Amino acid sequence: MSDIILAIDTSIDCCSVAIYKKKTIYSLSENCKKEHTIKILPMIQKVLINAKITLKDLNYVAFAKGPGKFTGIRISIGVAQSLSLSLKIPIFGISxxxxxxxxxxxxxxxxxxxxxxxxxxxxxxxxxxxxxxxxxxxxxxxxxxxxxxxxxxxxxxxxxxxxxxxxxxxxxxxxxxxxxxxKEVLYPNAKDIIPFCLLKIKNQEFLHFTKISNNYLDNLF
The missing domain is CATH 3.30.420.40 (ATPase, nucleotide binding domain)
Incomplete structure (x- = not known):
């Protein structure tokens, strides 16, 4: 099976999730403001179902590392790091x-x-x-x-x-x-994390979950 990537973004008001599988991207995005903690896991589960896979099928996990809201960035890091650790898969942090x-x-x-x-x-x-x-x-x-x-x-x-x-x-x-x-582009979407991951995979720029970093620029929120 080809590489399968899970990407998540909770860095600002929108919460989004995407899965890349066999050159197809399955994604969900929702404006949830302060409900990222409530929304993110059910959204991941729904995208997994749409892609007809389980967590065990994932080969990579990626997250939006900021800048953005402090709490939102911590949620993305926490979820991605937990998946990287439990599934023993590489992790990517994207600006x-x-x-x-x-x-x-x-x-x-x-x-x-x-x-x-x-x-x-x-x-x-x-x-x-x-x-x-x-x-x-x-x-x-x-x-x-x-x-x-x-x-x-x-x-x-x-x-x-x-x-x-x-x-x-x-x-x-x-x-x-x-x-x-x-142009009318206000919020990021997890599906746009995927091209960065594919390039990093191609160049073998893999990270261990202990080496991830955030990009707060300043702890504002």
């Missing part, structure tokens, strides 16, 4: 901002993505992502927690072909920059 970039690519086929996601008052999580010729995203090194007024200065240097995604742009005065375009 939430890069997952948003991948979702924008899936929906709009754009390769230059500016991500801004709501943080605490007056600040957003920021990242600038570029998709290269081997379908790999670069930009995780640009991720930061940044003041809104600093972003308004920062975006002045970006040329055309960059698009804006994430719920943080609702707070930012970006319309003066006529070269930029905002």
């Amino acid at each position: 939430t901002l890069s997952i948003l970039a991948e979702k924008a690519w899936r929906k709009y086929k754009k390769k230059k993505i500016l991500v801004a996601m709501n943080a605490k008052i007056g600040q957003v999580y920021w990242g600038a992502y570029i998709r290269n010729s081997v379908l790999l995203w670069t930009g995780e090194e640009t991720e930061s927690l940044i003041k809104i007024n600093e972003i308004e200065d920062k975006i002045k240097k970006f040329q055309k072909n960059w698009i804006l995604i994430g719920n943080g742009w609702e707070k930012i005065k970006w319309k003066k920059s006529l070269k930029l375009e905002k």
Whole structure:
């Protein structure tokens, strides 16, 4: 049987789960705000049923490692780490901002993505992502927690072909920059974790459950 991957995301208000099996992705997504703990396990069970597999069939598990809400990230880490340990399978942690970039690519086929996601008052999580010729995203090194007024200065240097995604742009005065375009991508989805996992599997970049890390940028929530 081909590799089977379970991906989960509880990093912000949406809770989503996806399974990759034989080049098919089965997924569920729900806006649940503070009910991640209640929703995540039943959603995993439902996707397993849809994919006609059990937990024992999984070969890999992946999670959105943030940035995002502290509690949500801890839920993703806890569930993924427990599965990795009990099933003795590798684990992957993927940046939430890069997952948003991948979702924008899936929906709009754009390769230059500016991500801004709501943080605490007056600040957003920021990242600038570029998709290269081997379908790999670069930009995780640009991720930061940044003041809104600093972003308004920062975006002045970006040329055309960059698009804006994430719920943080609702707070930012970006319309003066006529070269930029905002797209309707507000929340990540676990199905967009899958391409990162496939690339890591191909490159044999496996992690043990003891080596996972989060990406809080700042403990805000």
